[in-house]
Amino acid sequence: MSTDPGRPDFRTLLDWLEGRLDADKAERVAAQVAEADEQTLRTVEWLRDFLTTARELPLEEPPATVRESLKEAFARWSQGQALMFGNRRDVA
């Protein structure tokens, strides 16, 4: 919970933005945000940006064959490197 009764804490702001607060609490937080200091407003802005970003790019799982193919591709690349540079593994 917030230590400053006039300033909602990070979790409260997140709950508010996600619509997880009951109506009364949400109204109180909205009023606090309307009068909030710069630090609170920056937190709200960051959370909004994060939630927007997450909504716009959900992470889909590729087919398992992708990982297998890439594993094989790396093995081929690795062999090629070994042929070019010998067995030195400290090429980095």
Place this chain on the structure above:
Amino acid sequence: MLRVPVDEGRSRVLKISPGSVASRPPPCHRNLRRTSGNGVRRGDLVEISPLNAGKNGRPVTAVGRPHADWPGLARDTEVGPSDFELLNACRARDPEAWELLVERYERLVFSVALRNGVTREEAADITQMTFIALLESIGKLREEQRVASWLMSVARRLAWRQRRRSERERLGLEVVSGSDDAIATWERAAVVQEGLQRLGRACRDLIEALYFDPASPSYAAVAERLGRPIGGIGPMRARCLQRLRSLLGEDANL
């Protein structure tokens, strides 16, 4: 490889003394990644890989280190090697580093391709081509270059090329255009994804499940998947996001 017991998901920080066996780094989240949450239990053994070692033998993990602001996050701070450390290990032909890099970003690359209007099959091909392009450029990438941004740029370019080649627009697919807004969105996404990789396994799993899973699972489903009490999900997700923000720079905008 060393094997150490896991104590309720907490791993201890090993004292590093040059030349000693203990100079092996603490367990990397990589070793827990396929089993964390519901797989690793007290007394289980996890493998320690040299992959955890940073430059000069310095461990790159912060396993078990209590966080000053959020003491409860101690076991949430297991961080793995940085992207650049993984790239270096790949250059040295470490297949496990490659697998971890692929695991870290394959969903991002696949999703970026999908969002640029190609089919799932095409997106799978683009994912492969993107990582192969990374492999071919692996010697050229500098430390300051962001891997997620690089991968996303290549994936987007390949997806647009694929669309041009197919010479048809697919109706009904939501396509992010190349507008400034869309580019800002991709850049924000890259920043967030890179931040997530630095966040630590437990937090990353939770944030990904709550915010990036297309199925939008409920708290109950996420709690079950991660083996955590449902009552802890809400508070923990706030702590994790706060930590993510802190990692990305408290005053920085996304």
